[in-house]
Amino acid sequence: MEARTPADVRRWRRYLADERAEAAVYRDLASRRTGEEREILLALAEAEKRHEQHWLALLGDDVGRPVPGDVRTRMLGFLARRFGGVFVLALAQRAEARSTYDREAFATPTMAADEQIHEEVVRGLATRGRNRMSGTFRAAVFGANDGLVSNLALVLGIGASGVSSQTVLVTGVAGLLAGALSMGAGEFVSVRSQRELLEASTPDPRSAHALPHLDVDANELALVYRARGMAPGDAQERADRVLASLAASGAAGPGTLAHDEPEPGSDGGELDDDHETHGTAWGAAISSFCFFASGALIPVLPYLLGLTGGRAVLVACLLVGVSLLVTGAITGLLSGTSPLTRGLRQLGIGLAAAGATYLLGLAFGTTVG
Template structure:
């Protein structure tokens, strides 16, 4: 038995990798079950089989050195993602899994490097299949999955942050007013006002942010289109340099750039993605959708701490508002683990502690202010 095989850190890495592979298998099986298109269902089934093969490899390595691999059941995070796959299909889950494929550490763990090549193939196959079934060119689908397709993961991240903003800001406002000794009816009015004001502010800010970004991107595209029309040779050479930097030989890069530059529409699309980092089809998304989503998510979080004041008063209402807010914060922290893969308990507790600090600070300031004014 080699020294590296008995090294505790190596054993733990093997066990963690096996667990990650088993989780991935379960998630891809759930995606396959939720898929209505046969070719996509087959894709997810094949990837799940690869993940099972990888897990069996690490299971065998652990048994070889006399280590119990542990249970084969999916982790809590995997079970949540399986549920999301059943409810929403690939909208949210596939971008998260694609990040997992690209960031996999199996290139370090697998001496042959076969597994890392499998993960890269998985990511590219996912991109190709998504593009093919939606009538997009494969290259455009790959680019969209590299930047824009991650919008599924970004949407989940934005949802978590939006609810968190609403909950923390309004709960802090309610606690501050409660600390000042204000009547429960006034606390309810204050909380509702804070909810509406905060949601409106979030929506307006999001609209301005997305709209400004779209207008900037449109201007950059117009400038680039003008450059392509005025100096096609120069722009073609610039595109060739981009592909040289990506690893192509000068001859190959020149051939690719020449083919892409033959059509003005394709040329602009290529320059936008490769030079400007802009997806011409998306331009950052709709500002109205972003504003409406921010408004709704903020309200979802902000309404929690004021619910008790609709049917309770005094310390009972304050206590229940704290309990609901604490549960909401822990839930938000747990939801974040869908993106980070960290411990639910650790993430939820961290979120709870941060929120509790904000609540305590505003309650204390409210109490001091109420005493001074009173």
């Protein structure tokens, strides 16, 4: 092994601190969970403990006093102790992706492989949370972004036409209320309709009771599998197996048709996931209403505070710009992509839409004048 240098010792101490901090994060997350997720998180903490022992063995007498870990890891630990939701798991996923063990000469190949696998484990846990919240989250993100952009565009467009600040304020408040109610109602109808479509596609469990009475020679069960997308030969083979199993057991088990097929969507699991992913109609409606209203309020704030003219426009644009960056960054974190990229993209799209409306307002105001 290469001779250690003071730089090596400093680096190993940072690695040691990070491993301890990451293990603590997983233990904190595990304390807020039960069952399988708790076991998985505790196993990750044990793996980080093994990595910690590696650096302790390398440091030997040079271990010294504990040093603070990476700022991002310490922040992650703070969030894990106080919240512990999918947001923290998404941050932990990104933290695992930042591992440099594959480029560290003193880390073992096993450690580098562990970190790559840890990223996938945390991704799997985060995905569970993302699926549970995705319906409401989609409505919240869409509502907040739409409220920010549409009301900023409305306020800028009306303001640029030359009307009074009072008129701009009234228009902005009216746009907030109308948009929030429209968004809430639209989300309710959309999610309710989507869930009804999914329910209509779910096999009726009562169909299983008809299986013992089917004509084995005709074997119309094969038609069910063909209707679900299986090739005729595969469908016939599957139906024969189901009926043979039924004859051996003497009774149709519950969910024989709903949960015993290998094709996509017919095992019950995927459809259940779809229902979970879309969320509830009321949850989506309330989320959309509240987040649209909160987003639409921001462009109106300068006028509520008494600002007028160009100063009100500038403050409104700055407030909305910061809000778009924040919502984009949060979306990026939760979706596992770059927060900065998503934030800048959302900022660019939002301000471009508002700017176009402002120019139209200027043109309209000039024409009227």
